[in-house]
Amino acid sequence: MQQNSTSLGLMHKEYWKMLWKSKMHERLKLLLWRIVCKSLSVWEILSKRFPIPNISCPVCGEEVETVEHIFIRCPITVQAWANSVWPLNMVVFKDMNIDQWIKIIINSTEMLKIQGKEAKEFTLFVAVLCDQIWKNRNQTVWGNQPIDSIKLSLQINKVFIQHKQAWQSILGEKENPPSWKPPPLGWIKCNFDAVVKLDKVVLVVVCRDSNGSIVAVESQEECPGEPLWAESKAALLAATLARREGFARVVLEGDAQSVIKAILKPSTTPHWSIKAIIEDIRTTLNSFVCWNASFVFRDSNVVAHSLAQ
Template sequence: MGIKHLVAKAACFQVGNGASIRIWSDPWIPNFPGFIPTPKEGANSDLALVLQNPGCSLLNLLIGSREWFLLPPILMLTCCPLKRIAANLLPSKEIISRFNESMDLRCPLCNSAMETTLHIFTVCPFAKSLWFQSQWGLKMDVLNFDSPSEFVKFLLSPTFASNFSPSHREEFLLFGAILCDVIWKQRNRSIFENVDINLEGVAAKIFSLFVEHKSARPPLVRPQVSLAALGWNSPPRHGLKINVDAAVGPKFSVIATVTRDWRGRVVFTGSRKVNTTFPLQVEAEVVRWALTLVPDLRCDSVSVEIDSQVVANLISNSSVPPLWRIRFLCFDLRSFLSSYSNVVVSWVPRICNEAAHILAKWSLFWKFYGSFDVSFSSDCFSPIVLRESSGLV
């Protein structure tokens, strides 16, 4: 024991789980003079290597890995990003500045305020815009969260949604987790890859991921699709059917319509360029175009079919709150439908909407828009129309 002081000069702690290491007083950094880092002025000299966050006690089920199997399926999907946020473990600039006092603390997404976990996900102008564009139209700056754990608690149990069903609460949680994950990845790309911020592109990606994960959940009642429905079906006698679809490009999109009568004969086909790349808005625009054709059509009934179930539900079901981005467009379309009792908008599987789908993709690829005569249109489009009209699927 008499040589302990000599051994200590060249000894370094084995960190292990880090629970017993004091950052500024214990020797724990190999290849560092004395193995002990020098704290910046005013730093807590008794700071532990593993920080404990007592503010997360309300979220033990989310953070504690022992209870992982008790989590509902939707929470298991969203848990990874949220548990890091709740425990304030993400390496934000505020956290890193404890060990590097010379770094730039500005948020890379807004270049104004200091980057903290709460700032980047709630009050950063970039995040606020994304939250406000959601179907809930949230103004995050008025909620005044005191900690990251309080923010995650809000996602788990939103205060504005006391009358929400459990499935709607899960959808909100799913959207919030996806939004936070996409924001953090955009933040990292801005810092390490110098990627410019594209708000519209990020919003479209969040919505796309939300729809993808939401649709991956098994429905409570699986819809029964008859064999007769697996293909284009003619409208009622003396009626017209307008099939619509859209193709989204990197800088603009294309919408397409195919109108046929009850005999399967083509009345009108056409495509248009629209200056948006937000998928939901593009799909709503093509429905609007189809409905503008209705007053000039002389028929007993008009059926508009689209293979976007989300858009069809938003337009035909007035009880569903529309997304902020297309709120007024949805209201206009609902108003139009209420004044025409013989017009309906409905969802069909892609296989029943193939002609409009092919026309939209072809027009986007060749950047060619307008009205088309089936006899002189694309070789990939004409056979589809003839096959559907003849009843061959």
């Protein structure tokens, strides 16, 4: 399975740039990303892989549980919106697919004519609402806890205020720069990471320009393997994506020091399991005008790591 910034449903890369550049918590951005990718474990998606006797919504039981139902049409979601600080009439959006709905969330200025600071707060609010809807859905499934719509609405508004206050606090601390550093002008930095799970390996690459804007994202699943092999495959995916996107000057950046060292110093002999992969990486990198590779600690590679998780 492969995904990149131009093939996630019907979402154009400009919408993804707007999302990743927003100031909300990374976890909320990732949730919206997962919603559009349809990577959440809703019954309709799981039923394509496993036999599930009942795939109706565990909250209301009125429809098949799809991402559109959970976040647009479910009565609990409709009531949460009705009791919110932005009381939208969700009936208007009931026939939309999830791509269209997320577009409205990300670009509310164009879609809903919400202006300035209020537009950013609206996007933050919807992300919080989706997060709480999904959290409460899981509590219903796994904890057998029925959802009280009034309590849910109060919880959504409470969490939104907390995020808003934290957001304002962070924006006020200008002396604290982000741990991730952008590449020089004209360069693209490709952060890569891999997560080894019991049944598979997940590889992720996030490419950003000198402004910190995300210009490409790709994920790929591989058969189970060792961590060193997985990190090497993630680095190869980064180089391959950069070449396919037509970048001229690239930096591969990851938190696997042994892999970065092997890429930079071909005279060193990497472990036999990744030797061929390292050779492929260097062959691919030699097709660029300029390239480099750099090691960073996990806190500077958090976006790629979070996506892989």
